[in-house]
Amino acid sequence: MLCQACKERTATIHLTEVNNGQRAETHLCQQCAQQQGLSIKSQIPLNELLNTLLSSQAEKTSGEGETALAAGSEHACPVCGMTLQRFAKDPLLGCEHDYTEFQPELMPLIERSQNGKNHHCGKVPSRTSKQDRNQIELAKLRRQLEQAIKDEDYEHAAKLRDQIQALE
Amino acid sequence: MRPADLCNYPSSWFGRDADLVSEVVISSRIRLARNIAGYEFLPCLLPERQQQLQDRLKEVLMSIDLGKKIWFVDIDHASDVERSLLAERHLISRRHATGKGPRSVVLAEDESFTAMINEEDHLRIQFYAAGLQLHSCWDRINKIDDSIEAKVDYAFDSRFGYLTACPTNLGTGIRVSVMLHLPALKMTGQIEKFMNAARDCNLAVRGLFGEGTDAVGDFFQLSNQVTLGVSEEQIIEHFSAVVVPKIIAYEVDARKALLDKKPQALDDKIQRALGVLKSACLISSQEALFLLSNVRLGVNLGRVQDIKITTVNELFMLTQPAHLQLRAGKILDADQRDTLRAEIIRTKLNQN
Numbered sequence: 254m255l256c257q258a259c260k261e262r263t264a265t266i267h268l269t270e271v272n273n274g275q276r277a278e279t280h281l282c283q284q285c286a287q288q289q290g291l292s293i294k295s296q297i298p299l300n301e302l303l304n305t306l307l308s309s310q311a312e313k314t315s316g317e318g319e320t321a322l323a324a325g326s327e328h329a330c331p332v333c334g335m336t337l338q339r340f341a342k343d344p345l346l347g348c349e350h351d352y353t354e355f356q357p358e359l360m361p362l363i364e365r366s367q368n369g370k371n372h373h374c375g376k377v378p379s380r381t382s383k384q385d386r387n388q389i390e391l392a393k394l395r396r397q398l399e400q401a402i403k404d405e406d407y408e409h410a411a412k413l414r415d416q417i418q419a420l421e
Numbered sequence: 422m423r424p425a426d427l428c429n430y431p432s433s434w435f436g437r438d439a440d441l442v443s444e445v446v447i448s449s450r451i452r453l454a455r456n457i458a459g460y461e462f463l464p465c466l467l468p469e470r471q472q473q474l475q476d477r478l479k480e481v482l483m484s485i486d487l488g489k490k491i492w493f494v495d496i497d498h499a500s501d502v503e504r505s506l507l508a509e510r511h512l513i514s515r516r517h518a519t520g521k522g523p524r525s526v527v528l529a530e531d532e533s534f535t536a537m538i539n540e541e542d543h544l545r546i547q548f549y550a551a552g553l554q555l556h557s558c559w560d561r562i563n564k565i566d567d568s569i570e571a572k573v574d575y576a577f578d579s580r581f582g583y584l585t586a587c588p589t590n591l592g593t594g595i596r597v598s599v600m601l602h603l604p605a606l607k608m609t610g611q612i613e614k615f616m617n618a619a620r621d622c623n624l625a626v627r628g629l630f631g632e633g634t635d636a637v638g639d640f641f642q643l644s645n646q647v648t649l650g651v652s653e654e655q656i657i658e659h660f661s662a663v664v665v666p667k668i669i670a671y672e673v674d675a676r677k678a679l680l681d682k683k684p685q686a687l688d689d690k691i692q693r694a695l696g697v698l699k700s701a702c703l704i705s706s707q708e709a710l711f712l713l714s715n716v717r718l719g720v721n722l723g724r725v726q727d728i729k730i731t732t733v734n735e736l737f738m739l740t741q742p743a744h745l746q747l748r749a750g751k752i753l754d755a756d757q758r759d760t761l762r763a764e765i766i767r768t769k770l771n772q773n
Contacts, residue, residue, distance in 0.1 A: 265613045283613070333465035345541065345586040347465035349456065349576040352584055359588060363581075363649065366589050368623050370650025373582025375593040376563070378570050385579045392580070 256282035330354045372396065391420050424494055424528075425503055428747035431735040432510050432532055432549075443552040444721045445669045447600040447629075447640070450511075451558040451657075452547035453566055454585045454594035458574040462586040463539060471539055472523040477573070478538045482527045485568040490530035497523055502752065505743035511549070513537055534565065542586050542594075544569070553665060555597060555657045563653070582649065592649030597656050599665055600629050604639040604718040605675035608690070615641075615671060622664060623647050639714045643668075676722060691719035695728075699770050703756070704763040709740050713766075732769055740765060 256264045257280050264280035329336050335347030337358055346352070352359065364371050372392055381389075394417050401410035456462060460474050479493060496504060496517060504518040513526050517540045524539035537545040546569070548562040576584040582592040590596070606612050619626050629640035643664070645656050679687045694715035698704070704712075717733045719725040738744065740762045746753050749761060 263610070265617065283617075333461045335465060339464075343464065344588070345464045346462055346588070348461040349458065349578070349584045351462075352578060352581055363588050363591060366646075367591065367649040368647045370592075370647065372580060372650055373578070373592045374650050375582060375595075375652035375654075376566075377582075378575055378577050379567065380570065380574065381577065381579075388579050 254280050256280065256285050258282075258285035258288075387420055391417060394420070424492055425506065425747050427510060427532075428506055428739070428744045431731075431738040440552075442669060445602060445672050446553040446665060447602055448549060448551050449553055449555045449558050450547055450549050450596075450598045450600070451555065451562050452545055452596040452598075453562060454542040454583070454590045454596070455544040455546070455566070455569075456576040456584055456586065457543045458576045460543060463541065463543070464586065466539075468522055474543060475523045475525055475538050478536075478544055479525065479527065481569055481572045482536055482538075484572070485565070487527070487534055487565065488529045488531070492528050492530065494526050494528070496520070496525050502743050502746050506747055509741040509743050510738065514540060516540060534561070542590070553599065553661065555599070555661050559653060559657050589646070590648050593651070593653050593656070595648055595653050595656060596644050597660055598642050598644035599660065601641045601643060601668065601672075602639060602714070602717065603641060603668070603672050604714050605679055606672050607639045608679060608687075609675045611671070611675060615668060618667075619643055619664075622659075624664065640710075676718075680722065687722075688719075688724055690715050691724050695719070695725065695770070698766050700767065701763045703759040704766065705755075705759055706741060706762065709762055709766065710737070713737055728770065736766055736769060 254264045256262050259282060262282035262284065264282055266279075266281045266283060266286040327336065330347060330351050331354070332350040333347030335351050337355060340346060340351075340355075346355075360371065373389070374393060377386060377389060394413055398410055398413040398417065401407075401413055457474060457478070460466060460470060463471070466474070483491065483493065494503075494507065496507075496513065499507075504513070507513045507526065508515050508518040510532065512528055512532060512535045514537065517524060517526070517537050520540065522539065524537070526538065527536040528534065533549050535547055535549075546562060546565060548558045548565070550558050578584055583594040585591050585594050603612065603615065606615055616626050623646050625644050625646050627642045627644075629642045645660070647656075694712040698709070698712050698716065713733060713736055716725060716728070717730070720728055720730050720733055739748070742758055745758050745761050745765075749757075753761065
């Protein structure tokens with residue numbers, strides 16, 4: 254099937270819209286679909302994310318003069334010496350402390366590469382202290398509570414609230 | 422048997438073909454990325470510390486129960502061809518093969534388990550199985566992870582989970598992959614559809630063979646990209662219950678359509694591939710992969726009767742460059758490799 258827009262390439266995006274019981278089908282190739290703003294999630298390479306990250310850093314500091322910019326780019330982790338400049342060239346961190354040291358700068362990058370997620374949910378090492386386990390469980394329950402309220406599932410929300418109170 | 426002797430055998434994960442699922446899903450793999458608390462990540466780890474960490478992890482891995490026979494291969498001191506062999510068999514990554522400094526791999530003799538030490542993260546453990554067996558892969562790797570964790574402290578944060586060198590692996594550090602053979606989707610021009618669907622589910626698609634990301638020979642590797650904010654079980658369940666069954670259904674439909682609508686065209690492709698493979702005197706690895714893929718489809722669909730699927734599977738593994746060179750016992754140039762590859766394929770296929 255040919256793309257309805259350019260009539261040259263093969264249509265690979267097939268959109269069905271139902272409006273007031275009327276079915277409308279659109280068949281487009283990837284290029285035309287993108288032009289028409291149909292969102293096709295593409296994998297954003299990490300390097301691209303990093304470049305936008307660093308340029309936004311530069312913008313933020315440029316108003317405060319060159320010294321601030323230099324200070325920002327030279328900010329190094331006291332444990333391993335990693336800088337954001339170095340990380341931007343090869344997106345690997347230098348030590349576990351970098352996640353704390355550069356957290357404000359890393360957060361947007363983490364959320365974008367992790368589909369908006371910013372909290373671990375999954376396996377926890379068995380050696381983790383009871384206190385930390387509680388913290389993890391609490392954070393999880395709070396996120397579930399938020400979702401339940403959003404979904405207007407108040408019965409479930411009440412249960413979650415009780416669980417949270419029991420842990421606190 | 423030594424690791425180099427593996428060049429004479431196909432991988433255990435490239436074997437099962439008893440059912441429809443295994444025709445499409447060649448193998449399943451689950452990998453966990455872990456770092457050890459108190460050691461810098463590899464970009465900032467000094468060589469002496471890297472050596473010290475390797476020795477420590479080797480000691481830990483050799484002390485836990487990983488099966489009957491376990492190998493330790495010092496990648497830093499291995500020959501180029503040995504490194505390539507391990508990479509061709511997916512036992513180590515290309516990155517690990519070409520990396521720098523003290524690094525190694527611990528592997529089970531049946532190749533189901535491997536642990537890369539000092540790759541991108543301090544430790545990357547993975548479990549392989551033939552066909553679609555993600556749940557059992559997870560059971561095994563999770564238990565191994567527990568036994569390692571009983572002896573070392575992992576870098577772990579209550580908010581971010583397991584801390585990894587690259588933020589794209591953060592959280593669970595899990596990479597769930599399935600290797601797929603999708604010749605009918607490729608032939609019917611629907612592979613784009615599969616790729617787009619995968620991207621919409623935040624999954625990455627790569628080629629299974631070859632060095633680039635281009636898929637050669639209709640083999641694809643599908644893996645999760647999101648590692649944070651979802652549990653290991655959720656990721657695995659999404660793969661096993663939602664994603665993979667859908668892809669299998671697409672491929673099976675495409676196969677049926679080919680059989681119903683264009684059986685001659687299909688037979689022509691299969692028989693031509695077989696003809697070339699049975700008589701060529703020089704064959705590149707790319708061409709071999711492409712043609713073997715068509716023959717595999719033919720065998721799976723019952724259009725080729727006298728060749729066993731295991732023979733075809735074996736040829737995929739054994740005709741890769743490092744496999745050929747270890748088998749010949751010497752370094753071969755491209756022409757010599759193409760000659761030997763053609764000879765092995767001819768002999769095997771004409772035998773049946």
